Amino acid sequence: MATAGLALATFGGAVQANPHPWQLNMERGASTWSHVPYDLNNISLWVCVVIGVLVFGAMFVAMFRFRKSRGAVAEKWAHNTVLEVVWTTIPVLILITLAYLATGGLTSWADTTGSQMTVKVTGYQWKWRYDYVSYMGKPIDKVGFMSRLDKQSDDTRQLDSGMDPYAVKVGDEQTYLLNVDKPLVVPVDTKIRFIITGGDVIHSWWVPALGWKLDAIPGIVNAAWTNIKEPGTYRGQCAELCGQDHGFMPIVVVAKSKADFAKWLAEQEAASGKSLPPPAPIDAGTAATAAATTPPG
Amino acid sequence: MSYAATHDQHDDHHGAPKSFFQRWCMSTNHKDIGTLYLIFALTMFFIGGSFAMTIRAELFKPGLQLVQPYFFNELTTMHGLIMIFGAIMPAFVGLGNWMIPLMVGAPDMALPRMNNLSFWILPFAFLLMLSTLFSPGGAPAGGWTMYPPLSLQSDSLAYVVFAIHLMGISSIMGAINIIATILNMRAPGMDLLKMPVFVWSWLITAFLLIAVMPVLAGAVTMLLTDKYFGTSFFNPGGGGDPVLYQHVFWFFGHPEVYIMILPAFGIISEIVPTFARKPIFGYKAMVFALACIAFLSFIVWAHHMFAVGLPLGADLFFMYATMLIAVPTGVKVFNWVATMWGGSMTFETPMLFAIAFIILFTIGGFSGLMLALVPADFQYQDTYFVVAHFHYVLVTGALFAIIAAAYYWLPKWAGNMYSEFWGKVHFWCSVVFVNVLFFPQHFLGLAGMPRRIPDYNVAFANFNMVSSIGGFLFGASQLIFLGVVIHCVFFSRKKATDRVWEGAKGLEWTVPSPAPHHTFSVPPVIHDEELAHGNVHA
CATH class of the missing domain: 2.60.40.420 (Cupredoxins -  blue copper proteins)
Structure with a gap:
């Protein structure tokens, strides 16, 4: 029962429109527009997962490589302009992409003309x-x-x-x-x-x-x-x-x-x-x- | 080994007033007032926590088992108000009170009598607020945001409004004091750009407080006059607008969110370099990022209101402005990681909490980015996804930073070391159970469970039960913290050194442990290499 529920939660994007046990993600929905939040949700989630893996990965590497118990000696540097410019610019580019996608979806939502x-x-x-x-x-x-x-x-x-x-x-x-x-x-x-x-x-x-x-x-x-x-x-x-x-x-x-x-x-x-x-x-x-x-x- | 002698000497010579009443109620000493704030915050944390436990118990399984729906709403409302205004904010003010004078080489806060008043207002404000639980109409039940017209249906509105006025006065006085201390009382040689990041974070936070607490006071005063004096600010029947309240409230509310996180950034920026034994990466960028985040906090308020039906242009503006916050916040996270890189790390309890902060706060930031996307927010708004989001930034963010700070500075305050073993037990219990508690709430929100409901469809039962179990265990874990603190202050036999931590830098570590009643009566001579940020070149 639980396994079936889990399988449904994982793969059942369009199977059901109403909540089901162990559901993990948003549903695609049933209207011509409802895929917009669903797609944005998935895209932004994956963007976050990738950034998270990179940042937390770097952090865990640091925690294992640079421990005092392994004889690590602290370095003195505390600044790196190139690196700082890079990790300010890349997020800006990612954000512009997400903002572009969201703007399109929002504009179509706001248009209530031509209703029947x-x-x-x-x-x-x-x-x-x-x-x-x-x-x-x-x-x-x-x-x-x-x-x-x-x-x-x-x-x-x-x-x-x-x-x-x-x-x-x-x-x-x-x-x-x-x-x-x-x-x-x-x-x-x-x-x-x-x-x-x-x-x-x-x-x-x-x-x-x-x-x-x-x-x-x-x-x-x-x-x-x-x-x-x-x-x-x-x-x-x-x-x-x-x-x-x-x-x-x-x-x-x-x-x-x-x-x-x-x-x-x-x-x-x-x-x-x-x-x-x-x-x-x-x-x-x-x-x-x-x-x-x-x-x- | 000289610290032990210093300790005794100071207790006798610079001793605090002997009478309990004189020492604690009439105190003008920043350390004693800091302690009062911290004890008050811890008390409120357990009171607010008991509300949370009741909420999670009711949500343990579908069907109503314990409380009536109206009382459930009282619980969620009081939980929010108590935790925000009673636990998180006073804890940061307590840390600021204790540490800012020590960190900048000042003998005390600039306005010590006002300091006393700003603390002693708080217990009365919260007595007023908590008393509503026992009043005939019950406590406020319209959510901590007090949206009208719903909040106007409450019989205890006046109590809450007055309590908020009192807290606001307290916060503004505290903020003035902190700004005056930082700008006027620094020891010679403690330039602004050599100050610890924690001091910077509080300077910026204090300006936010002065800017927005009057706005909150104005908003709740309008609620009061709408209910009792026949005005119609928010009553559409009289030409008012319920949405106006939300704009005013969130103009306060969003900077308020950063009031609760900027000092946390400051704390993490002190702890990570200490235990990495390496200066913080990009000091100036860290300070500039704090200022950027503070500025942006004033122009993003309507992202709390995407579902009220804003015009398209407003939706777009607030979405773009909100997304921008990810940039300076990202810089801070990257810089913390870069501080660790190439360091020589050890993992005492404060560092463990700081690392958990960085990871879990970032997860809260990720869901924040997702929430900024308006079409996606149409689905997330007012669901458990939002509940998960703000508990990640406030519990594993603000609260974890406060706990990290407590472990970090407790030996300096008490003169004794806490039990590292029990500190680590507290850490591992907290970090595991807090995720069991809050991570499944993302799934509940995505599956469609609204927030602030006492009962739910059976499809939401599994994750609610998981979340409740995590909640009970997380709550119980905090009793370990209480035990560690009491043991450290009263029973620990392991004396703390002056420096406490091998890699600790800064003026606060040059005074004895425990910090004597009066410090820096003569301004210290500052050697740049002793400061955490004494040699900032970029």
């Missing part, structure tokens, strides 16, 4: 609200809902609940604290723009498979985009301390094929036309109360 869909994300203590704003150029009316920690996780996570976190499962997947009552559903192969804000305190919306996190700040509307390549379930968590249940407001994104998504959206629109009140007004002062009175789902 807009979803508004609002962080509350301690749940997320998703409001569908538009899809394929058409405004969406009254599709929005709260997304909370699922009941099984919530029961299990109580102090001294006596319940086993390993027993919280969806199918074969262990979803303790990473599952919600109602996930965000989005289509694949679509440039989705997220507009992200906070209703009370600062939260941070993070799904590792999408490659980024962005703070949900009251009074500020942030924007980011994603374009998911494969249908699947992608899990994440709030990543900014937001009070006592900060650890208990997960994020689940379900990516469906465009046809399935269109069907899901039509169902939601039909249902909301009958029963749901309009989305809660987002205002720092009243949002918390408004959120509390909005029925789930």
Whole structure:
């Protein structure tokens, strides 16, 4: 079991999008952009490993060669201009290379233009609200809902609940604290723009498979985009301390094929036309109360 | 063998006041005040450490077993505040108090009464802060960074704000004292560019302190008025901006990070040449690198905020500026290695901790470089990767340097040698367990575990358990340190020589061990060859 886990951790870059036991490295992710942080992570890691091997190697050679117990006599020199210029210049060149790579990746991330869909994300203590704003150029009316920690996780996570976190499962997947009552559903192969804000305190919306996190700040509307390549379930968590249940407001994104998504959206629109009140007004002062009175789902 | 006689003589003739109260509470003596700072820091280290042990115990396995989530947040918040402001900073001030006058040939600090005040403020500040743990609303639980609006929900905000004001006053007075001492009290012949690197590091650190402590005071005062006086600096409902707080806070916070590491660089730059028996490589480059790092620390603050949604241009600027820090930091590491190269090394406990510092701090620097790359930081930000990063630079960095300094100068302070055997046991336990504790946290962060959560998905269980086991053992190892120090001060029969270490150079080693109550009442005559950096040509 552990061996399999380790093998997966080492070679399973694209096998799973959600965390698995003994995982050692970041995942490539599931969106068209998520390889950027993954590649930068790997490149900079290897740069650091190489520098580390050289520097620590030199240090260990020094520690073995120049020990007093081996009769080493201290030399008098304490300066070498050529050497100093070299080890100032080489890091500069390495840094310029890394900065070049990072700049390209960051610029593409910052470009939210040309999106085909807009979803508004609002962080509350301690749940997320998703409001569908538009899809394929058409405004969406009254599709929005709260997304909370699922009941099984919530029961299990109580102090001294006596319940086993390993027993919280969806199918074969262990979803303790990473599952919600109602996930965000989005289509694949679509440039989705997220507009992200906070209703009370600062939260941070993070799904590792999408490659980024962005703070949900009251009074500020942030924007980011994603374009998911494969249908699947992608899990994440709030990543900014937001009070006592900060650890208990997960994020689940379900990516469906465009046809399935269109069907899901039509169902939601039909249902909301009958029963749901309009989305809660987002205002720092009243949002918390408004959120509390909005029925789930 | 004359030191033994000198020792007794000095205790009698230059003796400190006999009454306990007069000696410790009314002290104006830099050595006694230094000792007070160090004892205070050690106490806070164990208190902050006990919070850390509770945190690691709760995180030992998935599910909540010990504490409620809100109390968990109180623990992480208090752990950060106590360790930063109560343990690391006072420890460096204590080392500076003890050693700077001895290193520059001054009879005492320039402003001895202010020195007393700047220490005695601290116990009250921390009593105020720790008392919140027992108050009805509980301790602050919004993280040591106290981001609004969350921090404004805490009932104990006022206590923490006042405690921070007190600490800030203490730090500023301490910094003024250090600058005045270094600039005015050097013995004739102790030119600025002949000063020990540790003294240089403190001179630069003191300027950082004066520059940024008022900024922190301003930021937390605005929190206070937002909560109690109806202002809206950070309240969007009144036209304020929560992100403004983060900019102001990190304008303090990033220089603060270097306040906690520059004196450590100074300490390592003293210890490595002593045990390599070779002058430090590139003295001027070392001093210049310190100054560069200090300058850069003022223009990188927003790298703590890449996820708040900065404009693209700001992201790029702060990324480039942050990456630049790698250059002077690299110079320092290369120079330490070059100091060892061609030396004649022995490996007493201070040197072991110094070597561990160089390797493990550099690992913390590597993850720092990775964190500087904005797109990668979008993934790392607020995960255990960051927790691993700053514990590598603060525990195996700052704390290891403090421990190295304690072993290095303890014989000078106490007049007795510590037990080298137990010192080495402490070292090997610490260096092994600290890596068991913090290295797996890199993996947890990369796998997606956010920081500041009391419970987690079962996928994170394995490495959390490894990390907790390392944590308990690392914590227990520090009791060895306590034992070594108590043994050395009160029970050790092995008297220290004046020079203590064969390769030690500098004025502090010319006074008897233990250092008498008053030293350098007459300025010493300085011979350049006696100084560690007396003959600097480049």
